[in-house]
Amino acid sequence: MRRDYLRPTLLTFASIAIGVVGWSGYVTLLPVALAFPVLWSIARTRLIAALVSAGYFLAASRGLPQGVAAFYSSDIWPGLLLWLCASLSFVMVHAVLWSKNAGGRPLRYLLAAVIMAIPPFGVTGWAHPITAAGVLFPGWGWWGLGLTTAGLAGLVTRIWPAVAIALTGFWLWYAAIWTDPKLPEGWHGVDLELGVSLGRDTGLQRQRDMIATVLRAAGDGARFVVLPESALGFWTPTVERLWTGALADGDATVIAGAAMIDPRGYDNVVVAIDRKGARILYRERMPVPGSMWQPWRFLVGESGGARADFFANPVVPIGAGRAAPLICYEQLIVWPVLQSMLHDPGFIIAVGNGWWTDGTSIVAIQRTTATAWAKLFAKPLVIAFNT
Known part of the structure; x- marks a missing residue:
């Protein structure tokens, strides 16, 4: 019985850590968010997939409650309510599209990624892992976006360790030579x-x-x-x-x-x-x-x-x-x-x-x-x- 709770607990805490680190405000740490689809894919039930999704999203958007309280000059409760409500679309999409069928997960995850990128769900599509494309493939444009999308699909398959190693290689290489975007002349x-x-x-x-x-x-x-x-x-x-x-x-x-x-x-x-x-x-x-x-x-x-x-x-x-x-x-x-x-x-x-x-x-x-x-x-x- 203890093992039945240990795995979901570890996955949930891991997703929280990924949300905190990936969305810490340091651009070269954005690829950490790519670990989220891995955790989502290895969840054994829809409920665990929902918990993993909630942990990641709530951790990534953790500044919202305090920010809303400051905006409305109120206590923390309205911010907490908005924080939880905003997470519902992300959690719902990823929970509904999760599947026990490993063969169908890549397509389902890509569908979830697209849904969270465009309206109406994309209206609250914060913390999208695709944003890491700029760190993995700077200067590659649409090709870099396509490769990152393919990488996201690969991370929810059985060969995810190989895909993760390849993406980590690009991450470390470009992080080592990173320069910020230039300012337009004048x-x-x-x-x-x-x-x-x-x-x-x-x-x-x-x-x-x-x-x-x-x-x-x-x-x-x-x-x-x-x-x-x-x-x-x-x-x-x-x-x-x-x-x-x-x-x-x-x-x-x-x-x-x-x-x-x-x-x-x-x-x-x-x-x-x-x-x-x-x-x-x-x-x-x-x-x-x-x-x-x-x-x-x-x-x-x-x-x-x-x-x-x-x-x-x-x-x-x-x-x-x-x-x-x-x-x-x-x-x-x-x-x-x-x-x-x-x-x-x-x-x-x-x-x-x-x-x-x-x-x-x-x-x-x-x-x-x-x-x-x-x-x-x-x-x-x-x-x-x-x-």
Whole structure:
């Protein structure tokens, strides 16, 4: 009887360890997450497969309860509830598709991986092992993605030790020569430490401080200066005139986050401003479910919440090239970046406002995933975060 409980317990604790280490915020540790499908495949019952899936996902997203408590200025319980609810889709998909038939597991696991990468389940498809492709095969692009996918299928077969050895070889080789993605020429990303006030302090002095930050970066030679998500607060004609006037005597272009509000809700956007004027460069495809995107409001006839544009504007023209913008939550899931890469952008812009993640690894994980995708497709990367 004791042995009957020992194996499931060890598998569950191993999956927790994999989630913690693989999603610790260090990019070269991402391939540790590839051990999850191995544990999933050697589970002997559907219940054990569910426990393994829950342990991995909950450990990988362990910063959520504390982050939600900070976001809503509440105790830990709402965060714990959201944490558990968010794990349900991941656990359900992997439990339902688990099979005793070893021959069918590769196809079933690949199906689970695809389901968790695209909407609707992909909306909460965090901690996806496929993200490790950027560490295993940097610069290989779609070929690297395909090889990693094949590796995931191989890890749920009886020959998984051989597959694991091969993938570990690529991991160690590229980790030994690892370099971060380069910055596009003439670009500068500005990290801020303004905490909760960013986006909420709408005073004139805050806008002037932002303008001064941009002008300093431009004075150092930057032609494009990127500010974090929500840096401009509410986007209004007054704010537009202020910024356009401030940039009238220079050649700098500002790329910054803002919110556009109307009676039905709001759009989380990235704005491009130069001496000629301003335009909405990008509308967020996938805002944070729950805190920002609240689709149930529409069902009950209420307004409010951020709109999700899902598959809109995967790439945007900026300067002489095209960029793939990713705002905050979009860096944690799979389909926005892959949709953008289908259009072969010149570089990636990753912005976020992570003040509510203080004391967690969430921002580090966002930076890690953006870096991994940029390395996989050999794209320059610009990052701007507020903490």
